[in-house]
Amino acid sequence: xxxxxxxxxxxxxxxxxxxxxxxxxxxxxxxxxxxxxxxxxxxxxxxxxxxxxxxxxxxxxxxxxxxxxxxxxxxxxxxxxxxxxxxxxxxxxxxxxxxxxxxxxxxxxxxxxxxxxxxxxxxxxxxxxxxxxxxxxxxxxxxxxxxxxxxxxxxxxxxxxxxxxxxxxxxxxxxxxxxxxxxxxxxxxxxxxxxxxxxxxxxxxxxxxxxxxxxxxxxxxxxxxxxxxxxxxxxxxxxxxxxxxxxxxxxxxxxxxxxxxxxxxxxxxxxxxxxxxxxxxxxxxxxxxxxxxxxxxxxxxxxxxxxxxxxxxxxxxxxxxxxxxxxxxxxxxxxxxxxxxxxxxxxxxxxxxxxxxxxxxxxxxxxxxxxxxxxxxxxxxxxxxxxxxxxxxxxxxxxxxxxxxxxxxxxxxxxxxxxxxxxxxxxxxxx
Numbered sequence: 401x402x403x404x405x406x407x408x409x410x411x412x413x414x415x416x417x418x419x420x421x422x423x424x425x426x427x428x429x430x431x432x433x434x435x436x437x438x439x440x441x442x443x444x445x446x447x448x449x450x451x452x453x454x455x456x457x458x459x460x461x462x463x464x465x466x467x468x469x470x471x472x473x474x475x476x477x478x479x480x481x482x483x484x485x486x487x488x489x490x491x492x493x494x495x496x497x498x499x500x501x502x503x504x505x506x507x508x509x510x511x512x513x514x515x516x517x518x519x520x521x522x523x524x525x526x527x528x529x530x531x532x533x534x535x536x537x538x539x540x541x542x543x544x545x546x547x548x549x550x551x552x553x554x555x556x557x558x559x560x561x562x563x564x565x566x567x568x569x570x571x572x573x574x575x576x577x578x579x580x581x582x583x584x585x586x587x588x589x590x591x592x593x594x595x596x597x598x599x600x601x602x603x604x605x606x607x608x609x610x611x612x613x614x615x616x617x618x619x620x621x622x623x624x625x626x627x628x629x630x631x632x633x634x635x636x637x638x639x640x641x642x643x644x645x646x647x648x649x650x651x652x653x654x655x656x657x658x659x660x661x662x663x664x665x666x667x668x669x670x671x672x673x674x675x676x677x678x679x680x681x682x683x684x685x686x687x688x689x690x691x692x693x694x695x696x697x698x699x700x701x702x703x704x705x706x707x708x709x710x711x712x713x714x715x716x717x718x719x720x721x722x723x724x725x726x727x728x729x730x731x732x733x734x735x736x737x738x739x740x741x742x743x744x745x746x747x748x749x750x751x752x753x754x755x756x757x758x759x760x761x762x763x764x765x766x767x768x769x770x771x772x773x774x775x776x777x778x779x780x781x782x783x784x785x786x787x788x789x790x791x792x793x794x795x796x797x798x799x800x801x802x803x804x805x806x807x808x809x810x811x812x813x814x815x816x817x818x819x820x821x822x823x824x825x826x827x828x829x830x831x
Contacts, residue, residue: 433536433562434496434507436807437771437800440723440764441709441716442591442615442677443537443562445702447730447760448472450488450514451817455779455794456734457756459696461684462639464579464625467788468819469518469528473641473682474569474581475623477518477526485824486788488530488817490514496811509538513815519824524573534563537591552600563589563615577628583621587646587677590614593714608657611714615670617677619646633690641682645703648675652714673712678704678725678763695735702728704763721766728763728770732756734777741783754779754794766806773800773809781819792817 438444452468453460460472464479469488480486490513498505516530540558547553564587571581594610621643628636648670655665679702686696704725709715716723734756743749755778762771775798781790796813 433494433511434509434538435536435800435809436498436539436541437762437809438535438537439539439541439557439559439593440766440771441704441707441725443535445535445728445763446533447758448532450516451490451492451779451792451794451815452488452754452781452819453734454796454815455754455756455777455792456696456736457732457758457777458730459684459686459698459732459734459756461623461641461682461698461700462625462637462686462696463684463694464627464637464686464688465694467790467821468792469516471514471516471528471530471532471567471569473623473625473639473684474528474583474621475571475579475625475639477528477569477571477581478524478573478579480518480520480526481823482520483823485517485519485820485822487517487820488514489820490815490817492813492815494811494813496809499808499810513817521570525570527568527570529566529568531564531566534565534587534589536562537593538562551604554598554600555595556598557593557595559591559593561589561591561613563587563591567621569621571623577626579625579627581623583623585619585621585643585646586616587619588616591714605658608655610655612653613650613670613714614652615648615650617646617648619677620644621680635688637686637688639682639684639686641680643680645679646677647671648677648707652712654713670712674708675712675715676704676707678702678707678728691741692738693735694737696733698730698732700730700732702763704728709764722768724765724768726763726765726770729761730758732758736779750783752781752790754781758798769803769806771800771806772802773798774802775799775811787823788819788821790819792819 447458449458449460449472460470463470464476466480469486470476492513493510495508514532518528520526537559542556544554566586567583569583573579591613596608598606623641625639650670653667657663682700684698688694707725709725736752736754738752739749741750757776760773775796777796779794781792783790794815798811800809801807
């Protein structure tokens, strides 16, 4: 009876969490992330994956592990014990230092990351469902100057919001080596951007303008993994994913105010704007030695060049900078090592340790140049209680804005993942 109530509580938690998460994504003043570069397009793209993936540089396209839920590739959902129920709940935080010349600023954010549950369906098939962020918008930029005629002028530009994704995926394993998966995605969110110009001399009228965008789209993602045994407990796995480009629907509101009298407001649907979210191709190769050592290299390519974001106010209003959607790329390398899962004397020998590195090229250009990022990651999982339950921790040290003319964004990210594992489908001799 207790086990049944526990299962019901997990499902109820998921149903309750979805509307709460959606409300968080559509409330003014909240930041899922904070970066001056999130002013462009739909904001900073979230690099997917759970705390497990992030501790290894964000890799996971070719990863097959029966201890963790891998949301990077829908084909990986079949890598599991046959009667297992698995869940992952993640939190993340970020401390960033921004520098432009002699000017510096610091910002800290903390937010929910992902929530996903996974369970088997029939023989070599399995299913997972969850919610995760796709992109984040969060910035506030201000500047002041003294004008002989108007006095002090203060310009402020700010934005918040983002896009979130509810997904459901299923996979099947054929011939014990080839795994195929498909995933349905519903993307939704709200992005708000505003700008104001005020004068210290009250005889001059201040101005305000902004855009509010409510967007949604439907997309699909497909994945495959092929695992080739090499002998002595080792294997080589090849993975690939492809996410289709999706039409971006919704509506936008643009407003402009000049003082207290001159106000304009216009609204339009996005359906007729031919906006699209870019497609994504991912490739990965991984080597695994038993349950002790794992290493993987991933390459991801996203194409937003025909998204049309540069033609619509709210996505392209970036002041004097020239914004253009482009092709983004990401290279990731990661590994994990477990000294001895069966050690009964030393707890730290049962823990899993991770490290990784990545290079990220933005999906847009600013004044003809990509905004790139590079970083290194560290992580570990502490086993808790029994089965495969664990607490995953990770850190991310990186820099965005590598070109000399760009704002330098040095950041320290940390993430926490709660991995839950249980046997749900075992027939017991008594209740």
